[in-house]
Amino acid sequence: MTSFGTRRGLKAAAATVAVSALLLTGCASQRDEGGASNSAGSTGSSGGGTAAVDSTFTFASSSDPKSLDPAFASDGESFRVSRQIFEGLVGTKPGTADPAPLLAEKWELGGEGTSYKFTLKSGVKFQDGTEFNAEAVCKNFDRWYNFKGIQQSEGVGYYYKSLFQGYADKDTDKAVYKSCSADDATTATVTLTRPWVGFISALSLPAFAMQSPTAMEKYKADETAGSADAPKLSEYALGHPVGTGPFSFVEWKNGDHITLEANKDYWGEQGQVQKIIFRVISEAPFRKQALEAGNVDGYDLVGPADLKSLKDSGKTLISRDAFNVLYLGINSAEKELSDVRVRQAISYAIDKEQMIKQVMPEGTKSAIEFIPSSVRGYTENVEKYEYNQEKAKELLKEAGYPDGFTTTFYYPTDVSRPYMPTPADTFTNISQQLAEVGIKVEPKPMKWTEYTSYVQGNDKHGLHLLGWTGDYNDPDNFVGVFFNGEKPEFGFKDDALFKNLEDARQMSDEAAQTKKYEEINKQISELVPAVPLAHPVPTLAFNPRVTSYPASPVQDEVYNMIKLSK
Numbered sequence: 001m002t003s004f005g006t007r008r009g010l011k012a013a014a015a016t017v018a019v020s021a022l023l024l025t026g027c028a029s030q031r032d033e034g035g036a037s038n039s040a041g042s043t044g045s046s047g048g049g050t051a052a053v054d055s056t057f058t059f060a061s062s063s064d065p066k067s068l069d070p071a072f073a074s075d076g077e078s079f080r081v082s083r084q085i086f087e088g089l090v091g092t093k094p095g096t097a098d099p100a101p102l103l104a105e106k107w108e109l110g111g112e113g114t115s116y117k118f119t120l121k122s123g124v125k126f127q128d129g130t131e132f133n134a135e136a137v138c139k140n141f142d143r144w145y146n147f148k149g150i151q152q153s154e155g156v157g158y159y160y161k162s163l164f165q166g167y168a169d170k171d172t173d174k175a176v177y178k179s180c181s182a183d184d185a186t187t188a189t190v191t192l193t194r195p196w197v198g199f200i201s202a203l204s205l206p207a208f209a210m211q212s213p214t215a216m217e218k219y220k221a222d223e224t225a226g227s228a229d230a231p232k233l234s235e236y237a238l239g240h241p242v243g244t245g246p247f248s249f250v251e252w253k254n255g256d257h258i259t260l261e262a263n264k265d266y267w268g269e270q271g272q273v274q275k276i277i278f279r280v281i282s283e284a285p286f287r288k289q290a291l292e293a294g295n296v297d298g299y300d301l302v303g304p305a306d307l308k309s310l311k312d313s314g315k316t317l318i319s320r321d322a323f324n325v326l327y328l329g330i331n332s333a334e335k336e337l338s339d340v341r342v343r344q345a346i347s348y349a350i351d352k353e354q355m356i357k358q359v360m361p362e363g364t365k366s367a368i369e370f371i372p373s374s375v376r377g378y379t380e381n382v383e384k385y386e387y388n389q390e391k392a393k394e395l396l397k398e399a400g401y402p403d404g405f406t407t408t409f410y411y412p413t414d415v416s417r418p419y420m421p422t423p424a425d426t427f428t429n430i431s432q433q434l435a436e437v438g439i440k441v442e443p444k445p446m447k448w449t450e451y452t453s454y455v456q457g458n459d460k461h462g463l464h465l466l467g468w469t470g471d472y473n474d475p476d477n478f479v480g481v482f483f484n485g486e487k488p489e490f491g492f493k494d495d496a497l498f499k500n501l502e503d504a505r506q507m508s509d510e511a512a513q514t515k516k517y518e519e520i521n522k523q524i525s526e527l528v529p530a531v532p533l534a535h536p537v538p539t540l541a542f543n544p545r546v547t548s549y550p551a552s553p554v555q556d557e558v559y560n561m562i563k564l565s566k
Contacts, residue, residue, distance in 0.1 A: 053545075053564040055274035060287040060299035062416045063448045064254055064280055069221060069237035070206040071144060072151070074158035075452055076417060076469060076555060079206040080300075081278060083558055084260055085127075086209035086243030089118055089137070090200055092556045097323060097473035099201045103132065103210060103244065113195035113508060114178075120186045124267045126212035127248045134182035139213040141180040141190060143222070153228035154487055155457025159207035162481050163198075195506045197513065198480075201472035204556070215242035228457040230450065246560040247276055256280055262560075271560035282414035284421065291315065291541055298542035298549075301416035304361040307539065316542040319363070323553035324538070325370050325478065326419040326467040328430060328531040333459045333491025336405045343528035345395035346463075347385035349437040350430060352533055354387075359425040360536050367532035369521045370468075370478050376510070377475035377517025382525035392437040404438020407462030410455055415448035418538035418555070419467030426465055430533075459488040469538075471554055475517040476505045483529060492529040 065078035070086060073079065091102035101107075104118040124132040144160045146168045151157045166175025176199075178191045192199065202208065216222070221236035241249050246268060247260040258278040262270055279296060281287045287299040288306050292313065302310065302317070311317055330346065332338050352366040368384045371377060396404060411427040412420075420426055424445070431441045441463065446454060455464045466489075471477050476484075484501045486493050500520050507513040542549060548563035550556075 053272055053566055055272055055564075056277065057273045057275070057559055057562060057564070058277040058279055058296045060281045060290055060296040061258075061278045062280075062284075062287070062299075062301060063282055063414060064252075065258070066449060066452070067233055067237045068239070068241040068249065068252065069211070069234065070209050071160065071211070072156050072224070072231070072233070072237060073207065074456075075448075077415075080555065080557075081258055081260070082206040082209060082241075082243075083245070083556060084247040084276060085241050085245045085249055086206060086211065087245050088203055088205070088209045089120075090203040092204050092472070092552065092554060094550065095552060097470060097552075097554045099204050099472060102204075107200065111191065114192045115189060116192075116199065117183070117187060117189045120188060121267065122186050124244050125265060126210075126215070126242050126244055127263050127265075128212050128215050128242045130212045130214040130242075132210065132244050133185045134188035135185075136210060136213055137188040137190075138180035138182050140208075140210055141177065143216070144208075145175070145177050148222075149224070150226065150228045150231055151222070151224055153457050154489065155228045155453035156224065156231050158456065159205055162484065163202050165484075195508060197508060198472070198474040198476045198505060201474050201477070204554075205471050209243060212242035215240055229454045231453060246270060246558065266560075269560060271562065272564050273559050273562050276559055284416050288541075291543065294543065296543075297546055298540060300538065300540050301418060301421050302361070302539040302541045303416075303421055304359070306541075307361065310541050314544055316544055316546060317539055318542070318549055318551050319537050319539045320418070320551055320555075321374070321553040322363070322365060322535040322537045323372055323374065324419040324467060324469040325367055325372065325535055326426075326465070326533045327367070327370065328533060329455065329464040329466050329489055330528070330530050331459060331461050331463070331489070331491040332493075332529065334407060334462050336399075336401065336407060337462060337491075339399045340528060341395045341399040342401065343531075344385070345392040345399070345437065346434065346439065347528055347531050348388045348392035348395065349439065350385075350433050350531065350533070351387040355426070355429045355433070356534055359422050359429055360534055361421065361539060363537035365535045367534050369525060370482060370530075370532050371475055371517075371521070372470070372535050375470070375473060375475055375478065376514045377479075377521060379518040379521055381518065382522050385525075385531075389437055396438060401438070404440060406440040406442060408444050409441035410444040410446055410451070410461050410464040412448045412451040412465070413445045415451075417467060418469050419534070419536055420465060421536065421538075423465060430465075456487070456489045459491050464489075469555060475514075475520075476501070479517070479520060479524060480505055483524060490529045492527075494527055494529075497523055497527065 061077050063077050065081050066075050067073040070082040087103050089104035090099050093100045105121050106119045108117045147157050164176045166172050176192050178193045181189045219236035219240040221234050223234050226232035246266045248263045250259040250261050252258045260276040262274045284303045290296045330337050356364045369382050412423045480501050504516040545566045547565045550561040
């Protein structure tokens, strides 16, 4: 992976140490050393003078965000914006998926693996002037635990439901969170109901970023309406997000652009970029044209066919490591799809290598399971379902469908994702392959802004395309997120698998836990709740004036670390 730049900066020097999710004591701040913050017209030790450059950075987004409240988002475009505005207790080490201190300078593990004492960075304020302190930390944790109604659904509060599993008024016996106490202004203790090895890593997710209690109350952040598959955002989520990050929210013109500006009171290094414009350009060819015309400084998810021409024209291309998976979702609640032989037939019917060659970027790897090979628990000892049309037809006949059947097939429009740069092309390729073994599909295209809420929150669908970009380096962040319980997305139930996943996430012995996840991946491959398809390599393209960009496998890319030459 080509990776420019570093995570963020510090006004004060800080020691740099490695952090392990299993070694949770004495962790010093992980940001880089830096000089005084760079404001307009000044020159800092690492950013250069902003007076000498155009300090407005324009990025072409593939869609609007789902929400400006990251607690109610699970999509990359929402998180791309959120990472500029918000920060969490935990961040990531530059260029990796590994956890590192951020608003928490260190933490100590106690209580037989259930108590975490966080020492917080002092002197930090939210962008509205509210103090960031232990009380604010606890208000955020308690807010998540007290989500109500549709906030508890997969389509709205996805991450909290998937990882913390229970609430104050629902599924309390499953809840991982127990309490939070503000011991003093800079010390907060979070207590869990049971050990969870991945807790620290999970806190690097934007969904668990610290938000201003003042702003959330003022703009009624928890007044949500609508339904789980068609939620209506709160006033806060539509236009008043407030965090501690290097950029503050200015405006959101739906379908056109989002504007942010530098947070002049930011505790860290402000950098050269003083204004960010996320311009919504849904079609990949138009994003490319905008870059070539000089109307944007960069865009993500470059189409495979565009790589050579962009390189030849002098644009800078940066590829992230493939820390993701594209999958074909299968709703086992549908009659035909409830039979494991049908799901296995679908797996045999898909020629992944052919699909990759036709619609995926160079470097994409075929997926045999739901985690990439760089994550613990990956194993070759799974059912690989090598392309075999005759085997697929045989299984369909055994299941009682010698002539095949028809089902719905949902896919997103007006978007490109790291795991799926061209959704319509991917849909066409797979649907044609399925038709060759007798499985006909009824196309169901859907706008991206509605898509994930629908397929994750509604059991009225057959097949669908979706994927996942890992958020941190832990197997639970992949297979646990997908298959830790019954979900409308998959309509799938297997108590033995659910129990194995719950047992695995609580194991403290890393070697034993890794072996457990290998067994789980083999179990998943036999049950086929969905079909892993590919691990694509996402590529970004930039104007040559962008000389350094903080590329991250988990997209933890904060724009105060961008370096510009003019």
